[in-house]
Amino acid sequence: MRWRLFVLFFLVSFIPFMLFAPIVMDRIETSYIEQSKAEWLRQANRISTQISEGNYLKDYTSYTYFESYIRGLGKEKGFNGNGRIVVVDKLGYIIADSAAADKGHTIMSKQVFDALRKIDSAEPYSREDQKVMSAAVPITDKDNKDEVLGAVIVTAKIDDIYRSLDEMQNQVYLLSLFTSLLIGLLSFFTSSFISRPLKVLMKFVQKITNGQLDQKVDVKGKDEIAELGNAFNHMAEQLQRVEHSRQEFVSNVSHELKTPLSSIKVLTESLLFQENVPVEMYKEFFMDINSEVDRLNNIISDLLTLVRLDQTEVPMNIQTTNLNDMTQAILKRLIPLAKKKDIKLIYQSHKEIFVDIDEVKLTLAISNLIENAIKYTPEGGEVRVVLQSDLQDAQISVEDTGIGIAKDEQSKIFERFYRTDKTRNRETGGTGLGLSITYRTVIMHNGSIQVESEEGKGSIFTVQIPIRHL
Known part of the structure; x- marks a missing residue:
């Protein structure tokens, strides 16, 4: 060869x-x-x-x-x-x-x-x-x-x-032959020198293909081969991060599903292995079981939503929509939840705003933000929804007077199943997937979402999306 x-x-x-x-x-x-x-x-x-x-x-x-x-x-x-x-x-x-x-x-x-x-x-x-x-x-x-x-x-x-x-022609052809041999030898040895690190890199690629993701190439120099090695190391790190995220996701899903199932099992066994259980206890336990089943349904629904949003090509039903009407419809549905905690819902907008959006998907995203604001705001608090726009973008701000989010956790809240307080979130019935769904939906609309928060004072979530969808 x-x-x-x-x-x-x-x-x-x-x-x-x-x-x-x-x-x-x-x-x-x-x-x-x-x-x-x-x-x-x-x-x-x-x-x-x-x-x-x-x-x-x-x-x-x-x-x-x-x-x-x-x-x-x-x-x-x-x-x-x-x-x-x-x-x-x-x-x-x-x-x-x-x-x-x-x-x-x-x-x-x-x-x-x-x-x-x-x-x-x-x-x-x-x-x-x-x-x-x-x-x-x-x-x-x-x-x-x-x-x-x-x-x-x-x-x-x-x-x-x-x-x-x-005579000169003979010399020219001999010189051409000699030069070709010399160039051939130099090219051969040079290519061997260049291909050696590439062969080493290929071995690492094969290991990664076989599932050994903890691979790292020893990079020397600053030439193109070194740049390729750095790119490979970066790719390996990203794959490790993805694999870690996948494992963590599977672990979280298993944990989230196991918790209500364990509760259902405990409640069912309590009824099965006790004699002369009063009817009142049956009703109470069945209500708890029903609540855990609802929780399972919510988790599965959110997981299916995330799976659909993670597809390479997500179908988008883009239509020009009145953002004011959409937001008011969301608030109308959530008024009963706010009244239970005596929370004041405030809506502010100075003009009609029309945007090109998938109304169903964005409604779910904004609903998650407002519902979270209500859940984590103490009784008697306030949730304010403000609509603004300029010539290019529309902006939806959801501001609450709730418990707030710590600085070191604000960059993680859009991760799946991430909870700043696991006990508190389970008590409020969250799945830990709502903000992930919101983030993915906003990105699909070529927008952005940011959070400003201070513990004990509240949070402001700001969603910005283009008025015209490209």
Whole structure:
């Protein structure tokens, strides 16, 4: 498996080099050819200037000398055995040839015609498996530069350029191969170095998958791998917290259900194992049993409500609702509970407020807040419900003059089954789930809920929800 990985790294680096090498060689070849063109054009122009200055194409008295002069130039360094010089007049007739091969012939080619029209040119071509450079420049009258007297054609073998290019190409491909091998090795060892901590991390992930949540990765450094390790540790901590919460929830549910069941069992056994029990005691015990059954129903109903609210996609029946009418309807239902304790219910609102809400769900949430305020306010106290709004949000405040909540417990009251005073809450008939349901419902409406409280003075619960539901 590891050698396959190395081959993969090698191919990934080698293929781009193989694609890039021909482009590089083409650029180098173009550069060499252009340099060769410039060099042979320079040579041709030098000869053209010497012929023009010697006036050889106008003064034929020194023709013999001119011929020997051209042959001499052909034997100079750079031409001997490698190049040839041909001079033609303005009709293309060869009047001098360093090789003395085509004298007396006429050259009819585009390159010669261009030279006779004062256009310098140099082009490579192949001849008998040889690479040749041909350069042609005009010869002008030294007294009248506009008059063309003929042209100089210089041809030279440039096989040495292509031999150099072939050698260079071999070196480029060898260098590409060596570089690819080196990059492949470096990539292989680097990937092994990087993948080692990832493999360790995968082992921890598998342990967590198998239920071993108490896993923690030893994080070193500050690179991306370290960040991944920190993220894993944070995830493991969250999973542990969720698991602890789940276990605590199951424990609380079991405890809450066991308490009324134990009471029912004790009451039932008292009736079963006693003889001559008076009818009054039967009635009293059955009333207690009925009360415990109601308590069980309340707990189960609240649990089912929480389960529905915890679903990933909770169906929301959003409609524009008059918040004033909804709140007044809640207060009307709770007036009998308040009258039993001589608690004064006060409702305040300065304007009609219309909001986009699921009326059934939010009614349950606000009812929980007001009912709690009544339950935990001493007799003769006061519960105030205030509605306010701005352009974006509506605000519902429930203020009581009750027993209040300790500072260190205010952040926990929305947890399931959390009780600040377990005995007191059981006496009032609470399940410990009402505030959890309220909190979840408000969050579903993209809102927020906050509490301000002081022991012995009372509490203020403030719910804020957007007027328009997004």
